[in-house]
Amino acid sequence: MSRRGLTLVVAGLLTLALGGAGAVLPVPYVALSPGPTEDTLGSVKGKPVISISGHETYPTSGKLSLVTVAYQGGPTAHLDLLTALRGWVDPNVAVVPEETIFPKTVTVKEVEEQNTQEMTGSQQDATAAALNELKIPIETIIVVASTQKNRPADGKLRPGDQITKVDGTAIRDVDGVAAGVRKHKPGEQVKFDVIRDGKPLTVDVGTVEGNGGSIVGMVMGTRFKFPFNVNVNVGDVGGPSAGLMFSLGIYDKLTPGALTGGTSIAGTGTITADGKVGPIGGIQQKMIGARDAGATVFLTPADNCDDAVRSVPDGLRLVRVTTMREAVHAIDALRTGSGNIPACKAP
Structure with missing residues (x-):
């Protein structure tokens, strides 16, 4: 074999070896890609995404789709x-450090x-x-989320305890509990009325x-008691x-008519009980997933707008x-063709 032929063979073998090594060589990154899109007005595996009982609901049409991000990689794979x-x-995939x-x-x-929590x-x-937007009364329940080690509440209050009174006074929110504790001087005792495993306890x-x-050394959280399921x-x-x-899917099912007017709308964003929308991650992959699922409108958290306009499909x-x-209001305006529709604009 000539020297040139031998060189080509060796180079080919090295290429194959490097390719084989690359196929199994782990790297500390995660690949993010468009994940499943689910219509909140539809069903998953034969079960409605949103089901409501104990209150009148109305037929609707169109789509209000949530979007997700799938990932490949991670510490175990x-x-x-x-x-x-x-x-x-x-361009449809984002590769980010594993620690992200x-x-x-x-x-x-x-x-x-x-993620499940x-x-x-x-x-x-x-x-x-949704119920607050519809002015349907709900009850707010204050619970113990966790206690801090070596603080007075540790071992006395438990995660999940529902706090109903502080020193005999009924409380309505987290601030009320904190105010009741602050009335005491350090070293004094606070009396909590709680419900634990369905039973009242002081x-x-x-x-x-x-x-x-x-302070007593606990972290509080809120739960809600709704008038229907x-x-x-x-x-x-x-x-x-x-x-x-x-929230939009629940709202649509509890109100007459089709909120979307029969069109396909997708979107994303965290929500608070008082209706504030917060930013999310993976906006690029979520927009691609929305477009691929047939959506023509994408509801975008304001804090994600700058990134969204740079890569909108x-x-x-x-x-x-x-x-x-x-x-x-924006969906109403889209349906009726009138009113202000706020848009994400290029920075």
Whole structure:
């Protein structure tokens, strides 16, 4: 064999070897791509995404779709070099450092559990936002989210305890509990009336100095008691970013007529119980997923607008929203052809 032929053979073998190594060589990155899109007015695996019982509902049409991001890679299934390289040149994929999705301070299981908790909380907040928008009364319940180690509440109050009174006075919100504790001097006892596992209980908890006053060392959260049942079924979707679309789907089912006028609208955004819309991650992949699912309008959190306008797919109209009410008004304007429709604008 000539020297040139030998060189070509060796070069070919090296190329194959490097390609083979690249196919299995793990890299600390995660590839993000458009994930499933689910219509909140439709069904998943034969079950309605949103089902309501105990209150009148109305038939509707069109789509109010939530969008998701799928990921490949992670601590338990590392991305290989070739997949990462393909992702870097694919405009529909974002390749980000692994720590962006899986911080080293938490395990994969903890990340998944957090996503599940955020989804559950998002559904509660979305229901509250929709009912508040419709002026349907709901009851706010104050619960113990966690206690701080070596603080007075540790071992006395438990996560999930529902706080009903502080020193015999009924409370309505988190601020009321905090104010009741601050009335005491450090070292004094606070009497909490709680409901634990369905049973009423009185718990005396000491106080210590902290944050410029007295504290007991607990983190509080809120839950809601609704006057009828609202159930949300989205399968394996996690995280809080579908909150806005859940709230709009619930609102649509509780009001006569079709909110969308029969068109296909997608969107994203976290939601608070009072209807404020917050930013999310993966906006580029979510817009692509929305367009591929047939949406022509995309409800975009205001804080995501700058990134969205830089990569919006052709044929997708970006509507800027800061609150659920603003989203409802924008959809009304789109349906009727009149009124102001706030848009995301280039920075």
